[in-house]
Amino acid sequence: MRKFSRDRITAVKTLIETLIFERNQTSTMAQADIALIGLAVMGQNLILNMNDHGFVVCAFNRTVSKVHDFLNNEAKGTKVIGAESLKDMVSKLKKPCRIILLVKAGQAVDDFIDKLVPLLEPGDIIIDGGNSEYRDTTRRCKSLKEKNLLFVGSGVSGGEDGARYGPSLMPGGHKDAWPHLKDIFQSIAAKVGTGEPCCDWVGDEGAGHFVKMVHNGIEYGDMQLICEAYHLMKDVLCMNHDEMAQVFEQWNKTELDSFLIEITANILKFKDADGTNLLPKIRDSAGQKGTGKWTAISALEYGTPVTLIGEAVFARCLSSLKDERVQASKSLSGPQGVKFTGNKAQFLEDIRKALYASKIISYAQGFMLLRQAALEFGWSLNYGAIALMWRGGCIIRSVFLGKIKEAFDRNPELQSLLLDSFFSKAVQDCQDSWRRVVSTGVQQGIPMPSFTTALSFYDGYRHEMLPANLLQAQRDYFGAHTYELLSNPGTFIHTNWTGHGGKVSSSSYNA
Ligand SMILES: *[C@@H]1O[C@H](CO)[C@@H](O)[C@H](O)[C@H]1NC(C)=O
Ligand SMILES: *[C@@H]1O[C@H](CO)[C@@H](O)[C@H](O)[C@H]1NC(C)=O
Ligand SMILES: *[C@@H]1O[C@H](CO)[C@@H](O)[C@H](O)[C@H]1NC(C)=O
Numbered sequence: 431m432r433k434f435s436r437d438r439i440t441a442v443k444t445l446i447e448t449l450i451f452e453r454n455q456t457s458t459m460a461q462a463d464i465a466l467i468g469l470a471v472m473g474q475n476l477i478l479n480m481n482d483h484g485f486v487v488c489a490f491n492r493t494v495s496k497v498h499d500f501l502n503n504e505a506k507g508t509k510v511i512g513a514e515s516l517k518d519m520v521s522k523l524k525k526p527c528r529i530i531l532l533v534k535a536g537q538a539v540d541d542f543i544d545k546l547v548p549l550l551e552p553g554d555i556i557i558d559g560g561n562s563e564y565r566d567t568t569r570r571c572k573s574l575k576e577k578n579l580l581f582v583g584s585g586v587s588g589g590e591d592g593a594r595y596g597p598s599l600m601p602g603g604h605k606d607a608w609p610h611l612k613d614i615f616q617s618i619a620a621k622v623g624t625g626e627p628c629c630d631w632v633g634d635e636g637a638g639h640f641v642k643m644v645h646n647g648i649e650y651g652d653m654q655l656i657c658e659a660y661h662l663m664k665d666v667l668c669m670n671h672d673e674m675a676q677v678f679e680q681w682n683k684t685e686l687d688s689f690l691i692e693i694t695a696n697i698l699k700f701k702d703a704d705g706t707n708l709l710p711k712i713r714d715s716a717g718q719k720g721t722g723k724w725t726a727i728s729a730l731e732y733g734t735p736v737t738l739i740g741e742a743v744f745a746r747c748l749s750s751l752k753d754e755r756v757q758a759s760k761s762l763s764g765p766q767g768v769k770f771t772g773n774k775a776q777f778l779e780d781i782r783k784a785l786y787a788s789k790i791i792s793y794a795q796g797f798m799l800l801r802q803a804a805l806e807f808g809w810s811l812n813y814g815a816i817a818l819m820w821r822g823g824c825i826i827r828s829v830f831l832g833k834i835k836e837a838f839d840r841n842p843e844l845q846s847l848l849l850d851s852f853f854s855k856a857v858q859d860c861q862d863s864w865r866r867v868v869s870t871g872v873q874q875g876i877p878m879p880s881f882t883t884a885l886s887f888y889d890g891y892r893h894e895m896l897p898a899n900l901l902q903a904q905r906d907y908f909g910a911h912t913y914e915l916l917s918n919p920g921t922f923i924h925t926n927w928t929g930h931g932g933k934v935s936s937s938s939y940n941a
Pocket of ligand 2 (some may be wrong): 692696
């Protein structure tokens, strides 16, 4: 047997000891799975949620005393660690570094990215979980890609409670980041059905934040639809708040089963300190933070008829003209002496169906916008996965979204929800009720911008022939914009309508 020299054995022993020492060093230094910057309530809750699922999180805030406060209070007794500086934070992270920013959208995000970049190495990951505009996310994604860093913009929905116990997460950006995030993100996300997480990879660049924006737009639509149903119950059927609460509780057991219907029932029955209903005392002037507006602007930008969300945004704008409306109410009258004489129970069911049908239209429109954005930006979006992401955890969560997921499971390339057999049948079943509600409401002078626009969209969408032939003729008449003949699409011609017009068609002026 060959004998090793004493020197050789000592050398190997030293080497092993050095390796063990270094390993221990690294494991005490680089111990955190992920870092989170921004310790407002959302940030704190997301950290505690990750901690609950076994991840070691390193917390940081620009005001370092906030880190100490958090570790000594909310995070006391957890595995959460803190950092004194960004450099300290990065040194405590396992590789590749994963850093979530939960700071105010806009300049603050760029400022933190600029400070982080010199501290990071190729392959490290920055995730923006704030309410950023998708274009900013696309820009950041591209500029960090040039530096070999992986940027992710993730929609986070569900408010403070969602962040703590299961949000809906909509991550998009540099796809190489996903394998490093999937486990953490899907563990902390809301779960539905047999434990499916409300989180999946959305797509490239700003796709995650775009999907979050559309989610918020749909939320505006859902809320407006419920408000219109409430208005009809209150002013056509003259119901009191407790009666209405009961109706919403009933509706929560139907296809409309959803978070927003549920909280509406609770709001309607809520009593003030004096024992009377609080709701009628609340000033009817709606606020907004802008994400619904962004959805409507994108719809206009990409030429997609997302009419219901648009109307929901405008309804908030109209409501906020409270003083002007108070003035107008004194001089502008509505229909006189029309009283509802029909069957109350029947009309309530009509309202429910009108709400359901309009909701289908709104989601069909929202998914149309997603399709158009995917075309525009070359994203490949998984529509079924998006429906599942919204199924739980977020404000628009509902049983209904499970049906949308099923429709995209049946046909991933589905062009419109309205062309799916389940939804076309649902709208068909609702349409008589829907029309009765709209005509009754119009006769009684109740504003129903979302119910009516949804019905107009439906009637427009199902018409083979719309009066746009006249529109094309008008454009050609006054501006020589040319038109196509039904018998020869693709060929644009101009007609000498007046007998004194020229032959030259317009190319620079487009009306
Ligand atoms: C720091 O924490 C406060 C709340 O304590 C939060 O409002 C702020 O956004 C955080 N800012 C940053 C940049 O970490
Ligand atoms: C609404 O339905 C859900 C179950 O789908 C239930 O958890 C919730 O308590 C219901 N809410 C109301 C107010 O009835
Ligand atoms: C348009 O029609 C009138 C009357 O038929 C004719 O006099 C005129 O030349 C036409 N214009 C052109 C540019 O063809």
